[in-house]
Amino acid sequence: MIFDTIVGISTKLGESAVSVVRISGEDSISIADKIFRGKDLKSVQSHSTHYGTIVDGDEMIDEVMVTIFLNPRSFTTEDTVEITCHGGYLIANEIVKLLLINGARLATNGEFTRRAYLNGRIDLTKAESIMDMISAKTRTQLQVATFALKGDIFSLVKDLQDDLLNIIAQIEVNIDYPEYDDAIVITKEIIKPKIEELLAKINTTIKHSSTGKIIREGIKTVIIGRPNVGKSSLLNSLLKEDKAIVTEISGTTRDLIEAELNLSGIILKLIDTAGIRETEDIVEKIGIEKTKKAIEEAALVLLVLDQSQSLTILDKELLDLTKSKPRILIGNKMDLGKIIDIQGESIIPISAKDKVGLELIENEVKKLFIDESLIDNHETILSNTRHISKLEETKKNLEDALQATLELLPVDMIEIDLKNAWHNLGEITGDIASDTLIQTLFSRFCLGK
Ligand SMILES: Nc1nc2c(ncn2[C@@H]2O[C@H](COP(=O)(O)OP(=O)(O)OP(=O)(O)O)[C@@H](O)[C@H]2O)c(=O)[nH]1
Ligand SMILES: [Mg+2]
Known part of the structure; x- marks a missing residue:
């Protein structure tokens, strides 16, 4: 996806050694180049850092280091520029103002991370984990937050989805080829233990998540x-x-x-x-x-x-x-x-x-x-309330499906429950996510992240 070019201050304003101004989008390098003296940024390699000055016309604003990340090898997957300037309350803001004048737009909360997600670089659980890591106050909170960053939550959910797809496939085969008299009965007999097995996995994950939730909250x-x-x-x-x-x-x-x-x-x-x-x-x-x-x-x-x-x-x-x-x-x-x-x-x-x-x-x-x-065994633990409640909805869908295998309902009724379960799992990783969800989720991020 191609978006406009955004700018944000990624560090906290205040007296400190350095601040970082981040620019991302198609025009980020040409816009940064307009206010940078020292090198032609348009012709430098990716992942290279350059010394120079930021200028407003003839006036020097600050002495800085500029790092270039070329698409797709950046956090957002877009061309990205990071300007490391001196800290304080003023300098970073002055640089942002110059970038705005030259064509960038001010980023909203979490917009860089949102782009990383929309451009397919990270899934929702990773994005949320970054937020949790930033707000972690204890070492254990950090440990639980990194599960998602390492991709553990993503794999856990994907494995559950794969199991589900296998069951759905089994049903579809029998719906498509119902020539056997007992197809429906057989299907139910085959899928029932599979649903039970999946439910058991989900129940364990939900049980463990109470520890995760306590650690996080x-x-x-x-x-x-x-x-x-x-x-x-x-x-x-x-x-x-x-x-x-x-x-x-x-x-x-x-x-x-x-x-x-x-x-x-x-x-x-x-x-x-x-x-x-x-x-x-x-x-x-x-x-x-x-x-x-x-x-x-x-x-x-x-x-x-x-x-x-x-x-x-x-x-x-x-x-x-x-x-x-x-x-x-x-x-x-x-x-x-x-x-x-x-x-x-x-x-x-x-x-x-x-x-x-x-x-x-x-x-x-x-x-x-x-x-x-x-915690001692480094088990993957869910800690995010959103993930846990989606998993609980999945559990409910599977329980309905299980119930349907016991009743005289046609198998395609079971399939509806299973597809709902699949959908709920997809919302955890963001495979399936509504605009409202994305909007609210990223608005909780800090500016410049
Ligand atoms: N001997 C002894 N006195 C204690 C101990 N803990 C508290 N106290 C005393 O008990 C009195 C009441 O203590 P507080 O902590 O104010 O009690 P509280 O339950 O908050 O009281 P309220 O706010 O009035 O409801 C104080 O004089 C304390 O010094 C203890 O372990 N041993
Ligand atoms: Mg008291």
């Missing part, structure tokens, strides 16, 4: 408990900073306090809450309402109890309120001894004040949410 975690049990102290100890105010006065925390914690590679999106109790204080009341909402929205509850005291009615209410949530019971103030008695559920003894026992919480979080063997 983190765990929304709420710290709750009655007033004064040490919720804010726990937040502070986990973060290793005094983020929340801690006092011996009940009802110290009034509003939600949010913070992010990197728990050896897993991001906990922590929320410290106002302790729940009956109160007439209007500010505290609002705080408590927010706590209740935060509990509903959380994926994990850390319920803090004071283990130096016996359970109160409030503790019991909170235990009841969160019984169907993934939760960890934390017995704080272990330095004051243990009086609390809880049956049938383990409680992790800690002292938030003395920072003792915190690693036990970490272990428990991992036990609840992460299959570490997958």
Whole structure:
């Protein structure tokens, strides 16, 4: 496909050694050449870098290095120029302005990557992985993001599509040559185990993806408990900073306090809450309402109890309120001894004040949410919600197909379900993708990428 020539700044503006301005499209070299002094860029080889200056008429703007990538050997597969200029807030913008005057257009978010996709250089999973790599905050997030870049997700989906095509082919043969009396019955008998096998593969991938999703997105975690049990102290100890105010006065925390914690590679999106109790204080009341909402929205509850005291009615209410949530019971103030008695559920003894026992919480979080063997064995894990939901739709199609093999439905009905499954898989890689999908997906990218 031939597109117009776009320009964008690929680095963050700010005081830094260098910035990179990127130009891509048919006229990128001739446009860059108009503002570059040092060499005739139109006659240089691909993958070569040249020293020179950027000029606005007779005025020198900056001393730069220019790298040329000739079509098709570039990220976008188009002729591409990368101008490495000095950093700062101004220079790169000045160069962009000159390029605009000379015929380039300002790139929209993610437009370079979008071209790489539209020109067939990368599939959607790779494009999305680049975005995930850029936003990764932990080494594990990076590891999961690179699966797609290496092509692992693409192959995984392609293999599933191949299996599907085999089944579809089997049906088509029998639809085309229905001379055998029992063709339909035989077809169903043959394809049923094949569909089951495919479903099993998909189920395993979906199961593993819960670990991937947690790694990519983190765990929304709420710290709750009655007033004064040490919720804010726990937040502070986990973060290793005094983020929340801690006092011996009940009802110290009034509003939600949010913070992010990197728990050896897993991001906990922590929320410290106002302790729940009956109160007439209007500010505290609002705080408590927010706590209740935060509990509903959380994926994990850390319920803090004071283990130096016996359970109160409030503790019991909170235990009841969160019984169907993934939760960890934390017995704080272990330095004051243990009086609390809880049956049938383990409680992790800690002292938030003395920072003792915190690693036990970490272990428990991992036990609840992460299959570490997958990471250790470098298994391919899906982590992107879009991919996972498409795979879930595929699963549904296959279940329908399986059901149809059991009923007295004609085989071409089964084929419809299988084709839908194939279509859903195609949307993961972008084999089949609507304009709206492409539009929204790439608009989430940063400028210049
Ligand atoms: N002995 C002991 N005291 C603790 C421990 N953790 C917290 N405290 C004390 O308990 C009191 C309450 O701590 P906070 O962290 O403010 O409790 P909270 O649950 O956030 O209280 P509210 O915000 O009022 O709901 C403070 O005086 C803390 O110093 C602990 O492990 N041992
Ligand atoms: Mg507090």
